[in-house]
Each structure stands twice: as structure tokens, then as C-alpha cells.
Amino acid sequence: QLNQIMKPICLLGHMRSITQVRFNRDGDLIFTCAKDPHPSIWFALNGERLGSLVGHNGAVWCVDCRWDSKKVLTGSADNSAKLWDTETGKCVLSVDTNSAVRSCGFDFAGTSAMLTTDKTMGYKCTILLYDIRQDPAGQPACQMLVPESKITSAVWGPLSRFLITGHENGDLCQMDVRAQKVIRTEKHHKGAINDIRMYKDGTMFVTASKDHTARLIDSYELQLFKTYKTERPVNSADISPLRPHVLLGGGQEAQDVTTSGAHVGKFDAKFFHTVYEEEFARVKGHFGPINSVGFTPDGRGFVTGGEDGFVRLHSFDNDYFDFEFE
Numbered sequence: 001q002l003n004q005i006m007k008p009i010c011l012l013g014h015m016r017s018i019t020q021v022r023f024n025r026d027g028d029l030i031f032t033c034a035k036d037p038h039p040s041i042w043f044a045l046n047g048e049r050l051g052s053l054v055g056h057n058g059a060v061w062c063v064d065c066r067w068d069s070k071k072v073l074t075g076s077a078d079n080s081a082k083l084w085d086t087e088t089g090k091c092v093l094s095v096d097t098n099s100a101v102r103s104c105g106f107d108f109a110g111t112s113a114m115l116t117t118d119k120t121m122g123y124k125c126t127i128l129l130y131d132i133r134q135d136p137a138g139q140p141a142c143q144m145l146v147p148e149s150k151i152t153s154a155v156w157g158p159l160s161r162f163l164i165t166g167h168e169n170g171d172l173c174q175m176d177v178r179a180q181k182v183i184r185t186e187k188h189h190k191g192a193i194n195d196i197r198m199y200k201d202g203t204m205f206v207t208a209s210k211d212h213t214a215r216l217i218d219s220y221e222l223q224l225f226k227t228y229k230t231e232r233p234v235n236s237a238d239i240s241p242l243r244p245h246v247l248l249g250g251g252q253e254a255q256d257v258t259t260s261g262a263h264v265g266k267f268d269a270k271f272f273h274t275v276y277e278e279e280f281a282r283v284k285g286h287f288g289p290i291n292s293v294g295f296t297p298d299g300r301g302f303v304t305g306g307e308d309g310f311v312r313l314h315s316f317d318n319d320y321f322d323f324e325f326e
Contacts, residue, residue, distance in 0.1 A: 008285060009047035011311040013040045018305030019061050020292045024069040027297035029086075031072060032311050033060035039074050041086065044296065047313055053084050055091045062103045066110040071132070073113050075101025081115050083132060095130065098123040103153055107160035112141070114163060114177075119150040127151070127163065127177050144177045152192050158202035158219050166193025166207055172222055186222040188215050195236040197294070206246055208237040214248050216274065228272045228279075236292045242299025243321075244274040249304055251289030269293060269304050273325050280325060285312050 016035035023030055023044065033039040037056040042049050058078035065072050065086070072084040077100040083093040099118040106113055113132050119125040125146040130139075149169035157164050162183055163175040170189035173182050191210030198205045204225065208214045214237040216226040228237075234250040251267045267289055268282035288307030295302045301315040 008312040008314045011040075011042055011047050011049070011313060012309065013042075013049050013052070014038075014309045014311075016059070017288070017307040017309055018291050018311060019059065020063050021294055021303050021305040021311055022063055022065060023294060023297055023303070024065045025067050025297060026069065029065070029069060030303060030311070030313070031063045031065055032305060033063040033074060034305075034309065035059040037076070037078070039063050039072070041072070041089075042311075044313065051089050053082075053089055053091070055082055055094070056080065058100075061101060062105075064105045066106045067108075068110060071106070071110070073104045073106060075104040075115055077101075081113075083113065093132065095128075097128070098126070102151060103155075105154065105156055107156050109160065112160070114154065114156065116146075116151040116154050116165070119146075125150040127154070127165075127175060129177050142178055142180070144175065144180050152194060153196045153207075155196045155198050155205065164196060164205065164219065164222075166196050166209075168192045170209065170211065172207065172217065174222065184222050186217075186224075188217065188222075188224050189213065191233070194234065195292070197236075197238045199239045200241040200297075204239075206237045206239050208234040208248065208250070210234075214246065214272075216246070226274065226277050228277055230270060230279075232266050233289075235289060236294075238294045238302075239274065240295050240299045241297060242295075244325075246272045246274050247293050247295060247302055248272065249290030249293035251286075251307070267306065269302070276325060278325070280323075283314065286310065 014034035018034045030042040038052040040052045056076040060076045062075040075081045081095045081101045097117045099120045103116045113130045115128045117126045127144045128140040129142050131141045149167040151165045153166040165173045172186045174184040189209040195208040210233045214228040214234045236249045238247045248270045267286045271281040286306035292305040305311045
């Protein structure tokens with residue numbers, strides 16, 4: 001029943017479908033990117049647009065913000081990744097790659113940037129690490145080829161000791177890029193892993209997959225803790241930093257959407273209890289599949305970005321904090 005009272009702030013600044021939504025660590029800025037070439041930065045308090053980052057020539061697949069909010073990293077289908085100054089919106093470093101950049105991220109200290117590129121046009125899927133402190137030329141500090149299934153989502157592991165990568169065939173891997181080796185591989189999913197989100201303390205993470213499930217997994221051993229089942233592909237998931245809740249977003253495949261109404265496509269954001277694996281709430285609003293979700297860093301709200309080009313910023317009301325799972 002969360003829908004009755006909560007009125008979201010709708011952020012409309014993208015002309016194409018949203019690909020990723022991220023908060024900075026303080027939770028006062030929202031970073032959005034879409035299948036248009038202009039990632040945007042917004043104030044989380046009132047939804048006002050701070051500005052756009054102009055420089056890409058294709059869809060922007062991923063965005064990440066450094067811990068101090070001073071730098072933003074974006075990866076695009078125009079075969080490049082760019083490092084931006086948040087305050088001025090100027091591009092301070094541009095890196096050319098052989099294929100589209102699918103995922104990107106700053107490490108814990110904010111000194112290294114990770115990129116993964118697509119397997120296409122004869123090029124293999126590659127992980128690239130850049131030391132952004134001293135290398136103005138943009139040469140990778142190390143790189144690693146991924147011979148098998150391409151990486152669809154990647155995040156840094158605890159204390160940036162390794163990368164956790166999700167693959168198109170459902171594999172989940174720990175990669176030590178500096179030592180050029182795969183530490184561990186598990187196959188918890190039957191379909192492509194669309195999204196990986198780390199819990200605030202880095203001990204566990206949640207995956208979202210095309211196989212209609214999201215799963216809670218241990219960061220160190222890749223051991224499966226919990227499974228959250230839905231009736232449609234899950235495009236994105238996140239773990240609340242405040243309550244034992246998991247947020248899921250998805251919907252039917254984008255190309256099938258035109259053949260059915262919004263109520264048939266099931267484009268709600270869903271809330272599950274982290275421990276009991278039970279769904280307890282849905283929030284409607286989007287006219288297409290939800291491509292990216294995230295809790296605010298304080299756990300008092302959440303944001304969703306959809307195929308319809310809208311980003312919806314919700315703040316929880318008191319009913320949410322009083323709610324106890326029976």
C-alpha cells in the first residue's frame with residue numbers, strides 16, 4: 001500500500017530510456033545516464049538538474065561517482081569512457097576502447113577506475129584498470145581478456161582486492177585483474193546477470209538476472225544466501241542500508257512492451273524481505289520496464305529509472321518505517 005501516500009519527484013531530462021541511476025556517497029546528488037549521449041546530475045533534495053555532461057556520441061551504459069563526489073566516470077557505446085569534474089562538468093580524461101564500455105566503477109580509495117568492454121566485432125571482452133592519479137595519457141595500468149562469456153555487470157569487491165563480475169551466461173566470478181587470474185567462479189543464475197549492487201559494508205551483494213530472480217550472495221566465497229523470485233526478468237536490484245529489505249525492478253523485454261498495457265507488463269518496483277524472501281510491497285508509476293533502481297544512502301527513499309525515460313525519486317513515509325513483517 002505504499003502507493004497511496006508517497007508522491008514521487010519525476011526527473012525528466014533524458015529523451016531515451018534510462019540505463020543506470022546512481023547516488024553519490026552523501027546521497028545529495030543523483031547521477032543518471034540513458035541511451036542518449038548526455039549523462040545528467042541532479043539534486044536529490046528537490047529533483048533540480050545541476051547539469052549535463054556533454055561529450056559522448058552514443059548511448060551511455062554506465063556511470064559512477066567517486067567517494068568525494070569530485071569526479072564522475074561514464075562508459076559509452078561510442079567506444080569511450082570519460083572522467084568528468086563534477087563541479088564544472090568538464091571532461092578531464094577520455095579513454096578510447098575497442099568496443100562499447102558496458103560497466104565502470106571507482107575503487108574504494110578513488111584512485112583507480114575499472115572499465116569492462118563488450119565482446120564484439122572480433123574483439124574479446126576486456127577488463128581495463130586505470131590509475132587516474134598520474135596517467136594523463138589514459139594508458140591502462142593493467143588489462144585482462146575475458147575469453148568466455150562477456151561481462152554484463154561488474155563491481156569492486158571488498159576493499160578493492162578483486163572485481164566481482166556478472167556474465168551473459170549467468171556466471172559470477174571473482175577476478176584479480178592485477179594478477180591476471182580468475183579467483184573463483186559460481187553459477188547461481190540461469191540467465192544473464194543485468195546488475196550487481198554491493199551492500200554498504202561490502203560483505204554481500206545482490207544480483208539481478210534475466211532468469212526472473214535476484215540473489216543475495218556473499219562477497220568473499222560467492223556463497224548463495226537468499227533468492228527472490230518474480231514473474232519477469234529482473235533488470236536491477238539493491239539492498240536497503242537501513243531495513244532488512246531488497247528492492248527489485250524489471251519488466252518484460254523492452255521489444256515486447258508495445259503489445260500490452262502497463263498493467264500486463266508488470267512495471268512495478270517490488271520490495272522483498274531480505275531474510276524471509278517474501279514480497280511485501282509494490283510501487284507503480286513507470287510505463288515501461290524499470291532498468292535501474294537504488295536506495296538512497298540513508299535508506300529513507302529510493303530511485304527508479306525506466307525504459308520510458310523517467311527517473312522517479314521516492315521518499316518513504318512513516319508507514320514504511322513503522323512496518324513490521326509478520
